[in-house]
Amino acid sequence: GQNIDQPTEMTATEGAIVQINCTYQTSGFNGLFWYQQHAGEAPTFLSYNVLDGLEEKGRFSSFLSRSKGYSYLLLKELQMKDSASYLCAVRANDYKLSFGAGTTVTVRA
């Protein structure tokens, strides 16, 4: 089976930085994805890591360590619109994504 853990909730102030950690134990590894999901909406793709290291895309960065089964999503210069659920997902084979329960981030003014 797949075991993917991430914190349930995080709160941060507008303009600040928040780091969402994800640890995983899966039967295989073929990439790690981060998605953003606003309430009642579709998950939208944020980032993809398959090799160790940091991937930067604007205000969002994602890091992967395969040997540690660990990833984080870094959100910089937080804005109110960043309040959402952030989903960590691991692809263990050629196609199937397994998701964590999601981390609800609340940005306060």
Add this chain to the structure above:
Amino acid sequence: GAGVSQSPRYKVAKRGQDVALRCDPISGHVSLFWYQQALGQGPEFLTYFQNEAQLDKSGLPSDRFFAERPEGSVSTLKIQRTQQEDSAVYLCASSLESQGYTFGSGTRLTVV
């Protein structure tokens, strides 16, 4: 279309009723997935199609759940004799290559 389209957006069913949920993937996307998302949880895999072939249905929770994609584009997820535990958001996703998965907004099913 530009995105993955799902209908209906909301469905209320009486316990025991059959329902059919539709997914229109992005044109040309070979791979199609169905996921079930309970409140406050991440999506759980239900089934996977490559064109019209259903290659993995290991996540379907019971034989009351059935999915098809007869012409390799539109897909339907059917739930027979709905139960209260079937209440969830059903998400469809499509993909052209192995990296990008585009999700629809889902169908919120409430069984009363």
